[in-house]
Amino acid sequence: MNSRKNVYIAYTGGTVGMKETPDGLQPARDHLQQLMDNMPEFRAEGMPNYFIHEYDPLLDSSNMTPNEWIKIAEDIRDHYSNGERQYDAFVVIHGTDTMAFTASALSFMLENLGKPVLVTGAQIPLCQPRNDARMNLITTLQICSEMTVPEVCVYFNGELLRGCRATKAHADQFKAFESPNFPPLGRVGTCIKINWALVRQPDPHKSMLYMTIHHPVIASIRLFPGIDSKVVSHILQPPLRGLVLETFGVGNAPSSNRALMEALRQGNESGIVIVNVTQCFSGTVNQDGYETGSGLAKVGVISGYDMTCEAALTKLYFLLSRGFSIEKVKHLMQENLRGELTPESERAPISPLLPI
Ligand code: ASP
Numbered sequence: 001m002n003s004r005k006n007v008y009i010a011y012t013g014g015t016v017g018m019k020e021t022p023d024g025l026q027p028a029r030d031h032l033q034q035l036m037d038n039m040p041e042f043r044a045e046g047m048p049n050y051f052i053h054e055y056d057p058l059l060d061s062s063n064m065t066p067n068e069w070i071k072i073a074e075d076i077r078d079h080y081s082n083g084e085r086q087y088d089a090f091v092v093i094h095g096t097d098t099m100a101f102t103a104s105a106l107s108f109m110l111e112n113l114g115k116p117v118l119v120t121g122a123q124i125p126l127c128q129p130r131n132d133a134r135m136n137l138i139t140t141l142q143i144c145s146e147m148t149v150p151e152v153c154v155y156f157n158g159e160l161l162r163g164c165r166a167t168k169a170h171a172d173q174f175k176a177f178e179s180p181n182f183p184p185l186g187r188v189g190t191c192i193k194i195n196w197a198l199v200r201q202p203d204p205h206k207s208m209l210y211m212t213i214h215h216p217v218i219a220s221i222r223l224f225p226g227i228d229s230k231v232v233s234h235i236l237q238p239p240l241r242g243l244v245l246e247t248f249g250v251g252n253a254p255s256s257n258r259a260l261m262e263a264l265r266q267g268n269e270s271g272i273v274i275v276n277v278t279q280c281f282s283g284t285v286n287q288d289g290y291e292t293g294s295g296l297a298k299v300g301v302i303s304g305y306d307m308t309c310e311a312a313l314t315k316l317y318f319l320l321s322r323g324f325s326i327e328k329v330k331h332l333m334q335e336n337l338r339g340e341l342t343p344e345s346e347r348a349p350i351s352p353l354l355p356i
Contacts, residue, residue, distance in 0.1 A: 014027070
């Protein structure tokens with residue numbers, strides 16, 4: 001009897017299966033499947049059965065758009081409980097450049113997941129002698145084989161990260177991803193260790209629910225000293241529906257720039273959802289900490305707390321696609337939907353920033 005688990009691999013592209021060309025690395029058709037077929041370790045004891053669906057075209061993830069997130073999410077939905085084979089887990093092979101966006105988007109689009117969706121990739125392709133692709137692929141498949149972590153995760157370089165908490169932090173290291181505001185769900189050394197206390201579990205009485213996204217126009221702006229209010233007011237125009245504002249420190253902006261604050265106020269009043277996330281690598285927004293932060297709250301900017309920019313952007317796409325009122329979108333942006341932000345009950349109490 002074959003007791004191996006069945007894993008569906010959505011191979012979207014990325015460095016893992018790329019080949020060297022005169023223009024640099026590019027995805028190549030059938031290449032990854034052939035390489036994996038010729039490596040006995042992928043058929044070894046403890047590995048699951050896997051089926052690779054190679055996307056056409058294979059993409060460098062810098063070319064991904066929300067249309068590709070929909071394609072991946074629908075692919076998972078279509079193979080989740082239908083089809084000739086019952087799949088136990090899903091692996092998305094993806095380029096690293098926009099992996100954190102896709103992982104965040106999938107987290108929102110696939111509600112009440114009961115099966116793992118592990119997104120992985122590599123910094124060096126499998127065809128090169130020294131690479132991280134081999135270990136990332138093997139370990140991702142082994143995690144699928146040995147345990148059920150029913151979340152969208154990023155597996156990379158020995159760490160299993162919640163997908164909507166991950167961010168690409170290192171351009172040229174094997175440790176490409178970090179989860180700055182939430183501990184890894186698992187670590188892989190000589191053993192695979194999952195921190196089960198952190199893993200979200202589905203409601204067993206409900207099925208997995210796929211929700212699509214439309215393509216509302218959204219944007220992000222990273223504040224910098226000297227930013228001209230005209231740049232911001234030009235962006236805050238129809239058809240824009242949401243803006244992620246990357247602010248200084250704990251969520252501060254140049255409040256003495258009256259024209260800038262007025263542009264934000266008008267943007268909010270015109271129905272644009274403006275979300276405050278910090279441009280610091282880690283930590284949370286606290287709009288009550290400084291006058292420069294509370295000024296943002298006064299003009300209607302809402303806190304994104306400790307969300308990554310990727311999570312805030314994809315959550316905006318998701319919520320603005322639901323047909324909710326602006327007030328409901330604003331409310332849900334500040335609520336914890338998939339573990340993407342630390343809920344109020346678990347936030348450290350807000351104390352004065354300076355000792356009294
Ligand atoms: N440019 C590649 C991509 O994102 C980088 C990688 O896969 O690591 O597809």
